[in-house]
Amino acid sequence: MVLLHIFVVAETRSNKIIDHSLLKETSKVSGVVSSSGEINQTRRNITVGDSLFAETTSNNNSSTWVVSPLGHFAFGFLPLEDSNHFLLCIWYAKIPDKTVVWYANGDSPAPKGSKVELIDDDGLVLTAPNGEQLWKTKSLDGKVQQGFLKDNGNFVLLNENHQGAWETFKHPKDTLLPSQTLEKGERLSSRFLESNYSEGRFEMLLQMDGILSIHALNSPSAYANENYYESRTEESNTSSPGTRLVFEPSGYVYVLRKNSEKYNLSTWSGASTDQSYFRATLNFDGVFTLYQHSKSLLGSDGWSAIWSQPDNICLSRLATEGSGVCGFNSVCTLGSNQRPSCQCPKWYSLVDPNDPYGSCKPDFIQGCAEDELIGKEDIAEYDFEMLINTDWPLSDYVLLKPFTEEQCKQSCLEDCMCAVTIYKSGNDCFKKKLPLSNGRVDVGLNGAKTFIKVRKDNSSLVVPQAKVNENSKSSLSLVAWVLFGSSSFLNVMLIAALCMSLFFIFQYKKKHRGIGKSENALETNLRCFGYEELERATNDFQKELGRGSFGVVYEGVINIGSEIPIAVKKLNTLLFQQVEIEFKNELHVIGLTHHKNLVRLIGYCEAEKERLLVYEYMSNGTLASLIFNKVKPEWKLRLEIAFGVARGLAYLHEECITQIIHCDIKPQNILLDEYYNVRISDFGLAKLLKMNQSRTNTAIRGTKGYVALEWFKNMPITAKVDVFSYGVLLLEIICCRRNVEMDLEEEEKGILTDWACDCYSRGTFDPLVKDDKEALDDKRNMKKLMMISLWCIQEDPSLRPTMRKVTQMLEGVVEVQPPPFPSQFSRHSQNP
Ligand SMILES: *[C@@H]1O[C@H](CO)[C@@H](O)[C@H](O)[C@H]1NC(C)=O
Ligand SMILES: *[C@@H]1O[C@H](CO)[C@@H](O)[C@H](O)[C@H]1NC(C)=O
Ligand SMILES: *[C@@H]1O[C@H](CO)[C@@H](O)[C@H](O)[C@H]1NC(C)=O
């Protein structure tokens, strides 16, 4: 077995080496220049002359200009998906997904280096580096003096008289915040797609007649289609008209009537704001939703929808002038959370592949002119795709009745206008023509059959080469017909289209051949990258995430099907031999694993003199940065993390084909993804053991403070060394401090493991978590974790539980017995 030949050169690491792999370093937010020229990290308010440049920072990509007094909201630039353009916007500053609540320049993304400035006559002015004005505030009231962001998310400009000159709450985009109102004539407009802030397809308006309505807009004239949602707050004999939409701080949303009555948008009427953020957003797909997000973000599930309007947008009122919720020829299906999804029928595809909510076009040639070219006898060229309960209610042009299903299909086949036919109630045959609008799945159709007419050989203008080679005389003749049977202008167009499609097929093949070749180079599921490719992905190794003993880790984005953020570890080739070993080791070890608590290696690069490893990017950095922080993370989250590490290790030890000992478990090597899930990383020092070989002799690996005694005592090394390190780590997670802290006043507390043993012999663990109310409130679990930890750091490896046992103890499947008192010998041995 090849894997066993991998031996790692002895290396004793000192605690000082922070081997953090994909560690995310915090660095200063740059680019904020105040009028006096000083550089500030964040500010509470801005005055005339202040400006901010749009640029990425290694912190979190965002350039923050101002934050609200309690830090709930931030105002500044966030990068758009392409990371080269920026959005001037307001977002929640305390939760990890930077949800945008207001934005300025959705239609004109700001290139890197753009500048926003506060000017007395113009308010906020956003200018591109080439001097082009991208956006500025409109309808200012007076000369502006300063601006600040309130804790409710409202950015306010004040004039010389210290009165409001302009505020974002009066110019909402797609989101309302608690304490914000929508007055008559005011509107929300959706963005185009979740991460495309251009003008969207839907609008919510408090009409002058007091009705709150939502409707689609027909681009680009913005003509409003029929409302698909309306509040019943019209003026009439029996009802008082609506005057404004109110969003109370409790999250309660209603239309206030003239007679002070409230018209509820939902039966839900609010909750405590101390615990939660609320926002009401007109989503890009036309659904107006109230969202809630826990303010204690750690362990939170993100935004959850409390209610939405309308209940089923797919079945809402039909739009005679537009395409409906989805594009033309598309079908709307209601997903979870009352949100629609749009799908093209089979043999139809998106007109704009980047817009899944847009229109679909047939992939085949269809129409009366084409049918005529082919000739009547070729009607057999068509076939039907059948769907159930799918309808485009406004696209009928003929109703045949009474009719049988067979007659219905035949009639559509013979009719060059017919694109779809629906057969209902065993009697009714509706023929429909293109473009089909308001497509929907509706169980209310009671099993109606929808037949979509498609060309049998699905030949289209883009003739796949394979088809031509195989046999299909008909598709060739079709092309010939179309080419020679139409005008010369059309011919030119068609030939151009053919050439282009051949070109693309060629390009596609070329590209795919490349991938095929590299993929079978090494591990089966790992990808082999070219050096230049990674150079591009990391923008020439620009943004450093951290450094380890073997190399530097950089941030990047790579496009493999879709764009994914990556962390690239560039091994230091000056230490070439060691690097080669670390490289091979990491590749082989991670290549063998697949577990949700282990970091995933995406691929590698083996260039002449360079060795690189490509991992998925972990946005929340290392466990070390989380727990060795002034603010203790929530107790519940810490428990989750302790579980996660244990599960990951149990998997490495027991569930892989080859047992894997990590050998370097410490908080710097535990990474956290965007949801704070644990991902164990840095397998450079790991050892592989065959199933029947459970011990090994080897030189010392790992990091002082976390290494077990057997390394020093020339004892066989087993998976129990990881158990020891886990014990130390667990104590650190419970206490949120480093195992070894030399500069403490009380020397007895200098080494956490020793102090924990002392506490244990004195019968109480409380001093260890003295200031940690959450831990003290959960004493039973706290004690359990302490005891598990003490079991793990037993001097005698055979006394330490297996990681499997540890997970069972954590889960409460196995009772935790009181551990033996660690002997004097084992203590202090960690302390040279
Ligand atoms: C804005 O900040 C300056 C100094 O940072 C302070 O003197 C001033 O009172 C602040 N203005 C407001 C409205 O908070
Ligand atoms: C930084 O930008 C990249 C590329 O746009 C993105 O994938 C990544 O998630 C961003 N990081 C943070 C912390 O927002
Ligand atoms: C957003 O969508 C609009 C409309 O399709 C498109 O013109 C624009 O390029 C898109 N913007 C981005 C950043 O993709």
Ligand SMILES: *[C@@H]1O[C@H](CO)[C@@H](O)[C@H](O)[C@H]1NC(C)=O
């Ligand atoms: C259409 O073409 C694809 C291959 O491009 C083939 O797999 C499929 O069977 C064809 N469909 C019909 C209806 O001929």
